[in-house]
Structure formats: C-alpha cells, structure tokens
Amino acid sequence: MKTSAFARIGQAGIASLLVLTAFAGCKREQRRFRETAPSGIPVDAVVMSPLQPGPSVIDVRISNPYDDNAYAVSEGKQLFDQMNCSGCHSHGGGGIGPPLTDDEWIYGSEPQNIFATIVEGRPNGMPAFKGRIPPYQVWKLVAYVRALGGLQGKAIRTTRDDHMMYKESEQARDKGHPSPTFTPPASVKQ
C-alpha cells in the first residue's frame, strides 16, 4: 500500500506521543481501591489547633489524598447517603445541621478541618464517627463535602444522581468561596 513518507511520519509521531503520555497519569480518573501505606491515609497529624509545644514541625495543612479524584468524590456521595448525613444535612442543604453548600464553614473548609469535624463530632449535634467510618472513607466524604461547597474542580465534582433531583448538581454550581472569617490561621513553619 502506498503511504507517503509524511503519512508515515505523522503516524509515527502520534504513536510516540501516545507512548510518552502513557507515563503520565490522570489523577482525576484513578480508581484506588485500597491504601496500603499508612502515609497514604493522613490521620494522626490532623490537629485542632495550629499551636504546638516546642518546635513547630507538624504540617497543619494536610491535603486530602482524594482531592481531585472524581471516583473518590463519587464514592463520597454514596457514603453521604449511606451514613445518613442527609438526615441532618439534607443533601447539603441543611436542616437540623448547617448547610454544606454555602460559603460558611463553621469549623473551617480545609480538608483536615472537615476530617476532624467528621471524626471528632461537634457541639450541638454532629456525631463523632471515629471508629465507625474507616479513615480512608472519611477522606472520601471530605472530598465530597468540599465538592458540595464548590471547592473541587468542575470536572471532578459529581453530576446528577439517579434519584429525584433535590438540587442542582454539584457540577452545576459555581465555584465556592469560603468566607474569609473562617479561614484557619496561616500555618506555622513546616
């Protein structure tokens, strides 16, 4: 079959591009089913206060291993229903508990703040889920709660559910701007 030299170059170029991109991953699409290394599930370093005795070495700001992961946000959404968060937070709209879709974050909007809120419980009705939900599932919930607040990328957030539509989907809402009053204080030197 007669292929011009340029056609062959073109196809070789595409092939090499594909090979190169094979080494890239896409964090959004990873499906991580289990976390093997303990460092994969940041837990112990989550603290309530930025103050530390002695030298300040603990990194106060902890990133969620599941930030930017669409699968985790979707799993978090399923967990949100299964663990009955909607019982008080009503699919993010609030009711007995405060709404999660607005910009007011009473205890902070950073991942470690939300993690602590879920695990430790809070006054006036937030149960403590410590020991009840494994840490890596809590981090998935954290990812979803941040998506509810518009704090994840648009492509990461979930879209419509296969249920009745209670509200616009997480992907449809605008980006969230957590109220500056509640930003945790600037982290101390790591």
Add this chain to the structure above:
Amino acid sequence: MAHANAIPAFDDPDDRPGMLTANEEDETWATLTRTWDEGSGLWAWLRSTNHKSISRRYIVTAIVFFMLGGIEAGMMRVQLSRPENSYIGPDLYNQIFTMHGSTMMFLFAVPVMEAVGLYFVPLMIGTRNVAFPRLNALGYWMYLFGGVLLYVSFFYNTGPDAGWFAYVPLAGPAYSPGKRLDIWAQMITFTEIAALIGAVEIVTTVFKQRAPGMSLNRIPLFVWAMLVSSFMIIFALPAIVVSSSMLAMDRLIDTHFFNPAEGGDALLWQHLFWFFGHPEVYIIFIPALGMISSIIETFTRRRIFGYPAMVLSLISTAFLGFGLWVHHMFATPLPQLGQSFFTAASAAIAIPTGVQIFCWIATIWSGRPRFTTSFLFVIGFFLLFTIGGLSGVMIASIPFDLQAHDTFFVVAHLHYVLLGGAVFPLFAAFYYWFPKLTGRMLSERAGRWNFWLFFIGMNVTFFPMHLLGLHGMPRRIYTYLPEMGWGNLNMISTIGAVIIIASVCVFLGNVWISLRRGVPAGDNPWDASTLEWATSSPPPSFNHLFIPVVEGRDPLWDARDGELAVVTGLRTDRHEGLLTSVMDAEPEHRYEFKGPTILPLILAVFGGGCIVLAIFTPWGVTLGAIAAFIILTCWFWPTISPDYDTPRTR
C-alpha cells in the same frame, strides 16, 4: 488500450467519431496528469482531496486500529487463560474490553469498509473523484481525531470502561464518575460524522456519476453493496447520534433522559443504541458481501449467477436489518408478544443471506475456480460465516437466547460472523485489490500461510467459546474461580489467539515485502471484468484516461473482442467529470470537482477541538457552532464561474 467508437459527450459537430490516435491519448494523459496533480510534500498531503489518497489513509489508519484492538484482545485472552489470573485487575480489564469493542466496531470495521468503497466505487463506475471531495477529506480527519481522542484518553487512564455499548445507568453520571464516558460519547460524535460523510459521498457518487450506459441494473454488485450499506448508515447512525448526545447531556448538564426517578428510562438507551447497533453489523457485513461477489466472479471466471436476486437480497437484508434490534434485549422485561416479532424477523433475515450463498455456490458450480489466496479467503468466509449465521439463528429463539445471552456463546457467534463474515472477505479483498492499489502482487505463498494460520487460529480461539457459554461463563468478567471448570477451554482459546497474531504478522510481513519487492502487476492481472481494472495499477490521479461507456454488467469481458467505448469532449484542463441520470446513466451535466484545499483540515481541527471542549463544558457546543459557521462560510464561498473558453493556467 485502443479506444474505438468514441461517443461524443454532447452533439458537437467538431468532435470526430472513430479511433483515437496514440498521440491524442498521450497528450490527454499529460494534460490530465498536470491538471490533477496535487503537488508533493507535507502541505500537499494535508490539502489532498483525491479520493484514492484519502482512502489509502483510511485503510492504513484502520489497520493500525485493528492491530491495537488485537493487542487488547490478546491481553484479555492472557488474563482469561487461567482462573484467578492476576495479570490485569478489574478496572484495567474493563477499560480494555471496552476499548477492544469500540476500536473494532467504530474505528476499524465501518471505516475500513467505507474506505475500500471510497477507493473502488469511483473507479468501478468510471468517474474521476467522489461527489464532494473536500467533504471526503473532512471525513478522514474527523475519523482520525476521534480515534486519537479515544487512545490518548486510554493512555491517560481516562479510557471508557462501561463496555462498547455503554448501558446506562452504569455509564450514567452516578456510576461512572469522571470523564471516561464523556470521552467515549464524543468519540462517537467524531466517528459518526465520518461515517455519515462517507455514506453521503457514496450515495451521491453512485447515483449521479456513473459512466454513460451503466444503468442501475448494470452496476457491479460491490457498488450495490456499498450503496445499500451507505443508506443503512444514513438511517442508523442518527440513533446513536441521539443516544450519545443524550448520554453526554445527562452527564454534563443534568438532563434526565435515563433517570427513571425523573421520568427517564434505562431501557431508552438500549432501544436507541441497538436501533443503531444492529444495523451497524449489517453496515459492516454488506460491503463484505459485495467484495465476495466481485472476487467470486473474477476467480470462477463467470458472471455472478442471479444478479437481480443478489441485488434484491442486499436490499431486503438492509430493510430487515432495521427490524431486529430487540433481539439484543430479550432478557429485559419487554412484553413477550413484541419480542416474538423480533424472533421472526431475525429468522427471516437468514433468507436473503441464504439466497446470496446459494447464488454464489451456483456461480462456483458452473464456473472455473482459480485457487488464489483471495479465493481461499472467500472459501474461508463460507465455512466460517455459515457457522456464525447458524448460531445466530439459534440465539434468535427467545428461550435459547435467555440461556446464551451475555455469555461466551454470543462472543463466539459475533466473532464468527464478524471475523468470518467481514474480516475474511476483507483479507480476500486485500489480496485481490492490492495489485490495483499498489502496482505489486502480494506473495501467494505467504498468503497461504496467512490464510491457514488465520483459519485455524480463528476456530481454535472461538469454537470452544460456544461450549463455554453454555457451561455458564458470562461475558465481560475479568476472572473466574478455579472450581468453575472453564480453565481448559479458556487456555485453548488463548492458544488460538496466539495463532491469529502469527497470521496477522505474516500478513504485515507480506505487505511490507511485497511493497518493495513484489512482482509488478499489470492493469488487469486477474483478468477481471469491472472497470477498475481498465486503468493502470496503481490508477493515475484522474482514474481513467477517458470516461468509459458500458453496455453490460461486465464491461471488460464484454469488450474482450473489441475495445472499450469512451466519452471524449470533457475538459482536461479542469477537474471535470460527467454527471449522468440516476436510473439509466444518460449524460446530463458537466461537473467540476473541487481541488485541494486546507479547509477540511481546519474545520476538523477547530470543530474537533470544540467537540473535545464539549466534554468539559457545554460552551464547547456554542464555540463549535460558531467556528463551524465561519469555516463553512469560507468553504461554500461562491467562486466565479469558470469561463469555459479560457484554458486554466493551473
């Protein structure tokens, strides 16, 4: 080749009847070569609107996708060769079988059939290019970009993983997070546009550009097959246009087409998809039937038996093919009575196919077969496709299908009909038409190795799957337990897959070596009867020196004793062709084909870019519409009518 009794294009007293001198022929050849020359280099390659150049690209790209799909199949077979194998995990396996199905169906089977059609139909009907040359180029670029989109996303771990059929709700927003299925839906957009473009080209070209005298009852059966298949594309593709758009909308902008809680239905997807999906396999199969007819005619050296019956079978297969789709949904809770209708239709379609097979056997019976590699592949088609067709009639029965559906029995059936019914004819066509495409013969010895390895490999791989399915092995499973008892048959299947890979390697080696050192082929090495063999191998850019005139179905055999009549009087300094009437191919108008232009590539790049943007935001659609509007305005910008008396300088 001498040309006798040149028939003037119009009643022009300046034209002289009689023989054309050799001098005239050479002059015409030189002028046409100059007029139709597209230049060389990368820029010329990107701007090409010559149907043969574009078809060659289609075929090469489709073969690359065929190999990629084959690698995916090989990986699946390795994973399934043993129970509880840990070669590939579930997530990657799901992506791989989705990619295998999508590649083979959307990126290989339909494009390669269309490409062979786009190459040979203009040659067979005696015209110089397809009806809309720029649109043809656009079709290729859209196809290429769609395939690249799919594979780049696969390498980025964003390959679709819900099956090539993407059933909702699994493929919907709740159960397939991320952008994997959005990319799949937009890949469909690219490939559906390419397929529709090819179909429109073929229909228009066949209806309006046939050589004078080639009335509809004289066109080759391959042209009939491409025409029928193209009509099927035009009617079937809109269903998947609609359903993939609905899926994209559900996933991107919160529509509820497939959400039962808000008035949608998961079954809606299945109906729409299979309304496309069943005709799709006939879209792939019918061109293969046309190829078989051409090849049998040539290698038995007799005209095909029962031409009218063959044409009517093609047409009725196409019609019936639209009435079968629910046989993919027999396990769903649709009413029994309605489902039975589709059993009857699925059985009925065996009749036109049977007519074709019996007519071919009658042709062979009364002909004089020559056992070239091409003909061997045709025999392989008979032996393998019949198995697939009969297992298909078995699963047309609802009770039996309820056991066999979604098991490896169906995998066996579909591979027998697709490999046996489409790939074997395709290989036969490659061996048949390679000399015409390249000017060289493929090695017959390597061809025999190719054939036997493929035939044996195919049976070893897929025949055990009939039994595996009835022994309870479902489809789309990444592994199975040791106590299931499926290990031995799976291992046999995997060995067969290795044999198939060997066969494809032999084929590629054959092509590679023959391109460089193959025996040079003349115009008509097989002594065939249709018009593509009336010109040089490979054909010049203008196809035929003069537009031929035909008086029967097998022009070159009819012209054996005399010479082929031709049309003179068309301009050779412009890209001019002849338009004829639909039924009887009486000359009607002159027509100027558009020359090379970069616009199709530009439209594909910008339009395609906006389609990719639409994966992430609905603004992609808006931007795409604006971009397409601007580019199409340039495309359709009226050119000043050429002054017929002034020769063009270029």
Add this chain to the structure above:
Amino acid sequence: MTVPLQSALDPGGPKAAAILHLGWFLLITAIVAYVLVTVALLYALRRATHRPAAFDDSDFDEPNRERGRVRWVAAAVAATGLLLLLFIFVDVTTARSLGSPAVGEPLRIDVVGHQWWWEVKYPDSANPQNIVETANEIHVPVGRTVSIKMTSSDVIHSFWAPNLDGKKDLIPGHETRTWFRADSAGVYRGQCAEFCGHEHAKMAFFIVAEPPTQFEHWLESQRSGAATPTDSLAQQGERVFLSGSCAMCHAISGTSAGSNFGPDLTHLASRRTIAAGTLPNDASNLAGWIIDPQIIKPGVKMPPHHLDPGSLQALLAYLATLK
C-alpha cells in the same frame, strides 16, 4: 469431562430442560444445514475445478442449464424458508410452555440487585412481620414453583442460574418477574450476567433446592432474630461489631444494627459462601474478607478493617453464632 458448576447443559428444572431440548433441536438443524451447504460448496469447487480450461461463455449462458440452476437455488431458498418456519413453530411452542408455570401456589421471593451482591427477601403476605431477609443464597422447596420479583437498586444486573432457567435482567425503575422450579434437590450456582461494574465477575449466588420440610425448617429459623451470645468471647465480638464500622452498613436483627446498605448478616453462619459466592464460608476466609475485602474483590464497597487479633477472633466467634 466433568460438568461445570453452572451449566445450561445440566438441567435441574423444567424450564432449563425445555430450553435444552429446544437447543438440541436447533443444534441438529444447524448442523444439518451447515453440512448441506458445505458439501454443496466443496462439491461445487471440486466439480468445477475439473472443467476444460478454455474460456467459453456458451458453457454457462445456455438457457436450459441456467434455468436448471435457478430451480435448484429456488428450491434451496424454499427449503430454508420452510426450515425457518419449523424453527419459529418449535420456538413459539417452547416459549409458551415456559411462560406459564404449573398450577399450585408459588413461593414468592423478591430479589434486589446491588453492586455486587444479591438481596433476597421472602415476604409473607399474611404476616408482613415475618419477612425473611438474606443475601446471595436462595433456598427453595423441591418441586414447587418459585415466583421471583426483581429490581435493581443501582445498575442493570441479570439473574441467571443456568441449571434452572434462562436469565432475566434487573433494571432500576422496572420490576421484572420470572419463575422457576427445581425438580431435583441440589445446590445450583448462578451468576450475574449483565456487566455491572468492577466486580461483575464475582457476583454469584446459590439456589439451594431442598425437600419441603427442610425448607420450612430453614425459613422458620431465618425468621428469628439473632440470639444474644452466651460465650464471653462471642459477647466481646458482638461489642466489636456494634461499636465498630460493621453496624454502619450491616443489619443483624435482634441487635441495634439496622443499616441495609450491605447484606443482612442475621444468619451469616448458615450460608455456604461469603462475598456473593466468591469464597466458602469458613473462619479463615471470613477473617481475610473482614481484614481486607479489597484484595479479594477490588472495588467492592466494603472497606478494609484494621482489627487487632484479639478483636478479630472475638468477632469471628460472634459471627459463628449467627446461624
């Protein structure tokens, strides 16, 4: 050749038997048709190869011989048509016999498909409190028609026990009904037959067909809640269950664990397998499953648990009391 664990070729009930008979008819017809076509083709090739070499149009354009060939082809087409009519007749007859179950009050069962397990309920229309909820294992009395009502809670699944019947899809938003009957006692394996996600491959179930008295005994025992354990280790295990993450997803009636996102575990110890037919139900498999289900079924909804050995032993002891 040993017959595999689940096979359409080994019927245990009337529906699968009828389908197998139909299958044999179809197969034999298909083989006959294939042999005829292949013999015709090969004979045509052989016969035609031995013709004189000279190309002569008159050979095959002669009207009489063409007419003869037309008759043969027409006869073949007519034979195909008749064969297909016969096929339709046999098919419709078989389908009708499969549509209506035999007389007698059927046993009603509800099945809900989940990713990747089967929720099974035995409702009692007379006394709704008597509902039995179990997972992945369906007990039925031999010789009695079982009527199943199915739906899905998430994606499309397909209920398929080849030894007993063809498959039926479970589609969210739709309610599917089917019936079957097991005519001989035994354990019949089934598997999900519609691609449903990561662990579609490991979503099996078992139909245990037993004599009617044994079945009634089983049903009665399934109705009771879990008894409070008497053994101290088991009591400790109950505390581990209720205070950890298990109770967040699993229900054990008779305790305060009432969530229905995972399978009901009230009578876990009475089941033959765990993880939807993936592993035999014994202590070591259960331990492995609890510690890290993601190794056995990657992608499943159940998370790994980090339990110290003492707690794990206690939990296993408690689960073993859930008969």
